[in-house]
Amino acid sequence: MKNKNRNIPKVFSLLLSFVTFESDISHLRGDYEEIYLSIYEKEGRTRAVLWVLKQIFKSVIVYLSESIIWSV
Amino acid sequence: MKSLSKQEEQILLSIYHLQEEAYLVNIREKLKEMTGRYLDVSTINKSLKRLQRDDFLDSYSGDPTPVRGGRAIKYYKLTNRASEELKEIKSVYEKMWENVIFPLKNS
Numbered sequence: 236m237k238n239k240n241r242n243i244p245k246v247f248s249l250l251l252s253f254v255t256f257e258s259d260i261s262h263l264r265g266d267y268e269e270i271y272l273s274i275y276e277k278e279g280r281t282r283a284v285l286w287v288l289k290q291i292f293k294s295v296i297v298y299l300s301e302s303i304i305w306s307v
Numbered sequence: 308m309k310s311l312s313k314q315e316e317q318i319l320l321s322i323y324h325l326q327e328e329a330y331l332v333n334i335r336e337k338l339k340e341m342t343g344r345y346l347d348v349s350t351i352n353k354s355l356k357r358l359q360r361d362d363f364l365d366s367y368s369g370d371p372t373p374v375r376g377g378r379a380i381k382y383y384k385l386t387n388r389a390s391e392e393l394k395e396i397k398s399v400y401e402k403m404w405e406n407v408i409f410p411l412k413n414s
Contacts, residue, residue, distance in 0.1 A: 242376060255349075262368070265378030266331040266348060272374055273332075294349040301353070 243271045247287045254294040311363075311392060317342065318354050319363060319393060322383050330369070330380045331355065355383060363389040 243251070251267055252260060267290065275283040311319070321337035322329040331351055339345050358364045369380035385393075 261378050262381035263331070263348070263352060265371070265375030265380065268376045268378070269332050269374055270335070270348065290348055293347040297347075297349040297353055 241272055241275050243268060243287055244284065247284070247291065250291050251287070251294070254291055254298065311396070315354055315358055316396060318351065318358065319385060319389050322364070322385055329383045362386055363392065
């Protein structure tokens with residue numbers, strides 16, 4: 236039977252948790268899941284996974300930019 | 308008084324329009340509807356945190372839903388400070404845009 240799991244793949248979910256850099260991320264992970272599911276349903280799994288990868292990358296950029304600003 | 312960035316203004320106005328349904332996912336969709344582009348989750352979250360820290364927003368938790376993997380929703384609402392700030396911004400814009408006619412005349 237084809238895998239019908241429409242949640243964020245676990246490895247990406249863990250990476251998102253790692254790069255979110257917040258103490259309380261439960262609601263944020265819920266937001267990511269909801270948007271992922273929306274993209275999955277409208278545009279398919281590949282687009283949804285690409286979106287998650289982009290979010291991971293952007294989270295790192297946002298964190299680094301904040302770190303640089305506050306260290307100056 | 309700390310001035311709001313354009314993005315923060317747009318987020319506050321999105322929250323105003325969303326009323327009781329103002330949480331990150333809906334804010335993102337409202338911004339897309341108003342501006343034509345999606346902002347990244349981390350960018351919106353960073354602005355929401357800053358707005359809350361600077362007393363423009365309050366937040367409260369909603370019920371978890373299955374679509375969110377059983378995780379609760381964090382809703383936002385405008386504070387009195389946000390209301391005052393947006394009122395002032397609107398007043399400034401109205402004065403500045405008064406009698407502006409397109410195409411603009413060259414000076």
